[in-house]
C-alpha cells in the first residue's frame with residue numbers, strides 16, 4: 001500500500017555504512033547532508049519513487065496471524081547495485097502504517113543500532129543477511145517502559161519476500177496473485193527454478209536449500225535468532241529481523257535469550273526444527289501452484305520437505321569439519337564421533353563456543369595450553385585432542401573459519417547504552433572490530449572474551465522494541 005514516513009523533527013546520523021553505500025551507487029557525502037538525512041528517514045522521497053508498506057501474514061510462535069504488517073516499515077524502493085543485483089531499500093521505525101495495529105510505528109535508537117551491529121557482524125562472518133545502511137536518530141521521543149530517543153534504520157535486502165508474504169497471498173484465495181508472487185520470487189531469487197519441470201515445487205526446494213544452509217551457518221557461529229516466526233524467514237535465504245537475537249557463549253543447545261520466548265521454541269538447538277516447521281507452512285501456501293490435484297500437491301511437497309533434514313545435516317557436518325580444520329579425506333563417521341564427543345565435553349564444561357574453536361587452532365599448531373585453560377575435564381579434553389590430532393588438523397584453515405570476534409551481548413549492550421546517551425566512540429570501535437572478525441588484533445583482548453559471570457546468566461533480549 002502506498003504510504004509515507006512520519007516527520008523526524010531533528011535527524012542526526014548515528015551510524016552510516018560507507019562501503020554499502022558505495023556498493024549501491026549512492027553518494028555518501030550527499031546522504032550525510034540534511035537533505036540526505038531526510039531521504040534516510042523517508043521524509044524526502046526521490047523523484048519517481050513510491051514508498052509502500054507491505055502486508056504479510058505469519059505464524060508467530062506457532063499461532064497464525066492473518067495480517068501482521070509491516071506496521072512500522074516502508075519499502076522506499078529498489079536499487080541496482082554494482083553487481084547488477086536488485087536490492088530493496090527499506091526503512092524501519094518510520095511511523096505507523098495501515099498495518100500498525102496498536103503499535104506506534106516507531107523504533108528506539110538502541111534496538112535499531114543493535115540491528116545495525118549484529119547484521120553487519122553477520123555479513124562480515126560471511127552469513128547471508130539483510131544489511132544496514134544507516135541509523136538516523138529522529139529527535140522524537142518513543143514511549144516504551146521509559147521514554148527513549150527514536151531512530152530509523154535504513155535496511156537493504158535482496159528483497160523483503162518472506163514465507164509470510166506467501167501465506168498472505170495464499171489467504172486471498174486468488175491463485176493468480178499467488179502465482180505472480182511466486183514468479184517474482186523465482187525471477188529475483190531462484191531463477192533456475194523457472195526451467196524445472198515443476199517450477200513452483202522447484203521454488204520450494206530452492207528456498208528449502210538456502211534455508212538449510214543458512215540455519216547451519218547460524219549454528220556454526222552460535223547465533224540464536226530468537227524469533228523465527230514465518231514472517232521473519234526470507235525467500236532469498238538472508239537472515240532477517242534482528243529483534244531479540246543474540247550469540248550463545250557457553251555451549252548449550254537450550255540457550256535462549258528472548259524474554260517473550262517462554263517455552264524456548266526458538267532456542268539454539270531447536271532452530272533447524274523451527275526452520276523445517278516454517279518451510280512446511282511455505283509448502284502449504286504453495287500447494288495450489290504445485291499441483292492442481294490437492295492430494296498430489298501434498299504428496300510432492302511432503303517428499304520435498306523430507307530433504308530439509310539431510311541437507312541441513314550435511315551443511316552442518318561440512319561446517320563442523322571446517323571448524324575442526326579437518327581435511328575432506330577424513331572419514332565421515334570418525335569426524336561425526338569426534339563432533340558428538342566434543343559437544344558433550346563443551347556442554348558439560350560450559351565452555352565458550354567461540355573461544356574454544358579459535359584456541360583449538362593453537363592446539364593444531366602444537367600448543368594445547370590455550371584451549372586447556374578453557375576446560376575443567378582435562379583428562380577428557382586430552383583424550384579428545386589426541387584423537388583429533390591423529391586426523392592432521394590444519395590450524396591456518398581453522399583461523400579462516402573460526403572468528404575471534406562475535407557481537408558479544410555485554411559488548412553490544414555497553415556500546416548501545418553509550419550511543420543512546422550520545423557517545424558513539426564504543427559503537428564505532430565495536431563495528432570496526434566486528435568488521436574483520438577473523439583477524440586477531442593486539443590490544444583488543446576484551447572484545448574476544450565472554451561476558452563477566454554476573455552478566456551472562458541473566459541476559460535477556462526484547463522483541464520489536
Ligand code: AMP
Pocket residue numbers: 068069070071072073096099100101102103104105106107227231232241243463464465
Ligand atoms: P516482528 O515480530 O518484529 O517481526 O514484528 C511483527 C510485526 O509487528 C511487523 O509487521 C512489525 O512491523 C510490527 N511491529 C513491531 N513493532 C511495531 C511498532 N512499534 N509499531 C507498529 N508495528 C510494529
Ligand code: MG
Pocket residue numbers: 231232241
Ligand atoms: Mg519481523
